[in-house]
Amino acid sequence: MYRDKKISVVVPAYKEELLIKETLKSIPDYVDRVYVVNDCSPDRTGEIIAEFAKHDDRVVPLTHEVNKGPGAAIVTGYNRAIIENIDLVATMDGDNQMDPAFLPELLDPIIDGKCDLTMGNRLINAKSRKGMSKWRLFGNSILTFLTKIASGYWQMMDPQNGYTVISARALRTIDVDSIYPRYGYLNDRLVKLNISGFKVRNVPHPSRYNNETSGIRYRSYITKVSWLLLKDFLFRLRTKYIIQSFHPLVFFYFFGTMLSALGILMALITIWEKFIAGYNVLFVHGVLSFITFMLGMMFLLFAMLYDMEQERNTNGWY
Structure with missing residues (x-):
């Protein structure tokens, strides 16, 4: 023993x-x-x-x-x-x-x-x-x-x-x-x-x-x-x-993932419009896709921050 x-x-x-x-x-x-x-x-x-x-x-x-x-x-x-x-x-x-x-x-x-x-x-x-x-x-x-x-x-x-x-x-x-x-x-x-x-x-x-x-x-x-x-x-x-107790960080993760993915998709579409279709929309659509992506990343970072806070408050770490 x-x-x-x-x-x-x-x-x-x-x-x-x-x-x-x-x-x-x-x-x-x-x-x-x-x-x-x-x-x-x-x-x-x-x-x-x-x-x-x-x-x-x-x-x-x-x-x-x-x-x-x-x-x-x-x-x-x-x-x-x-x-x-x-x-x-x-x-x-x-x-x-x-x-x-x-x-x-x-x-x-x-x-x-x-x-x-x-x-x-x-x-x-x-x-x-x-x-x-x-x-x-x-x-x-x-x-x-x-x-x-x-x-x-x-x-x-x-x-x-x-x-x-x-x-x-x-x-x-x-x-x-x-x-x-x-x-x-x-x-x-x-x-x-x-x-x-x-x-x-x-x-x-x-x-x-x-x-x-x-x-x-x-x-x-x-x-x-x-x-x-x-x-x-x-x-x-x-x-x-969700089941054990509710915390809004699930919404932050959800919207962060959706907006980040949407921002990447919009950026790809913008590249196609500029170099394949020949549309002159690079600046406007590029800025919109960048803002959407960064908004999604902000949501994800806040979700991680809330998750870290929960670790300190509940599970703790020794």
Whole structure:
């Protein structure tokens, strides 16, 4: 136990035969349960997990008969932790990227009652980002911004970081089984936590890369997760600001989106009129399209400002 709390670690594993043993060996002694979820790996990952479990009774091997994705693996571990009445549940990838020395820094804020989810943050400075490729950092930055908008956690950083700890209270409140099963589950989980009003905290830690090959292909990944975040954003607005309680920021978002899109459309029509149809209306129509677009952007910025204010007043940020 750690500070009189039962701690578990969920380790999703898919094709991790090279690093899964090192990952399991590094988990601290104060962790009570280690739920290792073999997501139908075609290599020796499952065998290595089963062999390791013979020598460490904390390790609970869990297996998916078909590949379901890292999010589904996390959900499998979460559900087992709920059944066994675990107080805090950490997640650590099976590629040995997460340094267990920083686990207490993720556990302490939740035990002290300051938040219900802690997230590792590798983006706080250049030293922490050391080893992360520029392309990976660029993709991570885009998804961080989009996740801020979708989740309403505007102070959040590094949402793609799988090194997290969540409280049992939060797990029992949100609909765990509805968490997105593939990559993108981290972003989806934040939206669910925001709707329920849980506090979240960033915990800085350095990145650590070994010999693993990332399963993420950022071109397709950003596209898929962006679509997921759009749906999550609309779901959050409807649930939090219409169903649970009403807030006018939904109108600001709506009119801002409509006016911005209309301004862009008007600008395209103006260009067509000038250079294709030969109409001499560039100045008048150009000014009208610019004013419409800027009005839409103003509405959007006010909507974001109201959303940030709601974060400070309700969810808060520690």
